[in-house]
Amino acid sequence: MAQNSSCRKRPNILITGTPGTGKTTTAAALAEVMELHHINVGGFANEENLTNGWDDTFDSYYINEDLVCNALENLMEDGGNIVDHHACDFFPECCFDRVVVLQTDSSVLYDRFTKRGYSDHKLASNTECQIFQVLLEEVKENYPDDIVIILRSDSLEDIAKNVETLTSWISNWSPVV
Numbered sequence: 001m002a003q004n005s006s007c008r009k010r011p012n013i014l015i016t017g018t019p020g021t022g023k024t025t026t027a028a029a030l031a032e033v034m035e036l037h038h039i040n041v042g043g044f045a046n047e048e049n050l051t052n053g054w055d056d057t058f059d060s061y062y063i064n065e066d067l068v069c070n071a072l073e074n075l076m077e078d079g080g081n082i083v084d085h086h087a088c089d090f091f092p093e094c095c096f097d098r099v100v101v102l103q104t105d106s107s108v109l110y111d112r113f114t115k116r117g118y119s120d121h122k123l124a125s126n127t128e129c130q131i132f133q134v135l136l137e138e139v140k141e142n143y144p145d146d147i148v149i150i151l152r153s154d155s156l157e158d159i160a161k162n163v164e165t166l167t168s169w170i171s172n173w174s175p176v177v
């Protein structure tokens with residue numbers, strides 16, 4: 001994997017991907033193993049009241065992206081954060097030393113959504129989001145290739161493997177002085 005170019009003592013990692021691909025599960029496991037700070041952006045925005053009202057079609061709050069970025073600025077400067085979110089275009093590029101895109105086979109993902117009891121609209125829209133690789137495109141448009149890593153997240157074994165891969169990368173990370 002390519003090395004970083006930031007001077008943070010510990011790296012910041014963004015874990016992104018279609019809803020249901022395992023971002024929160026992966027981020028929480030990685031944060032625990034490496035003693036990093038896990039920021040689930042949706043949850044953080046709700047707790048800190050950084051939202052813009054309720055989105056009926058997706059049964060979730062709209063987050064206020066500017067307020068979220070401002071609120072995260074100091075934390076991100078310190079480094080050592082695993083940020084978990086299903087969009088990535090509103091974070092400043094320099095926030096992250098590594099951007100991880102989780103990918104799940106669309107039929108596996110469809111089954112996960114069914115188990116979660118999603119509405120038909122949410123089910124269709126999130127499955128399409130994976131089929132059309134929306135997050136991967138968004139990442140490619142916003143971050144340099146050499147910090148992007150695409151990881152498969154079809155099974156629990158994949159999650160364990162991905163946590164191991166990222167743990168090893170973080171362990172080998174050293175700031176540019």
Ligand code: ADP
Binds near residue numbers: 024157
């Ligand atoms: P996200 O944060 O991307 O929406 P979550 O981590 O909340 O995804 O996972 C959503 C659901 O799918 C959870 O029930 C989780 O256990 C399951 N899941 C996620 N990734 C995997 C995987 N790679 N293998 C099996 N189950 C998974």
Ligand code: MN
Binds near residue numbers: 023024025040084
């Ligand atoms: Mn999540």
